[in-house]
Amino acid sequence: MEQNYRLDDQVGYILRLVSQRHSTIFQSGEVHGLTATQFAALIRIEENGTCSQNQLGRLSAMDAATIKGVVDRLAKKGLVAFAPDPRDKRRTMISLTQKAMGIMPDLHACGHRITAETLACLTSKEQDTLLKILGKMT
Helix, strand or coil: CCCCCCHHHCHHHHHHHHHHHHHHHHHHCCCCCCCHHHHHHHHHHHHHCCEEHHHHHHHHCCCHHHHHHHHHHHHHCCCEEEEEECCEEEEEEEEECHHHHHHHHHHHHHHHHHHHHHHCCCCHHHHHHHHHHHHHHC
């Protein structure tokens, strides 16, 4: 017979609690008024260079509707620019603006600080192990 089901022992529940804690930490830090999804999109553009909205969605693990809203809001903030793809005029390419490039060092620092605070209850070795295990689960 299976032992009693305890919600506190379930991976999905634990991951949700950790995700909520991380979100709270992210939202409490000054990240230039960006949401976590906007932050991720900017970092992915910086890492990968100019890309299409579809590619950015894949790189950022966002569906088409979500990435469109994220990109539109980043454009309103003056952080991304649009240009036609020189190889396919039907496709629009997205790049960082000078304004975005100017805040990237601070975004990196914010990201490091948020990660450090999220993982602060773990030893350095535990942090490395957790990140490796979570990486295997994606």
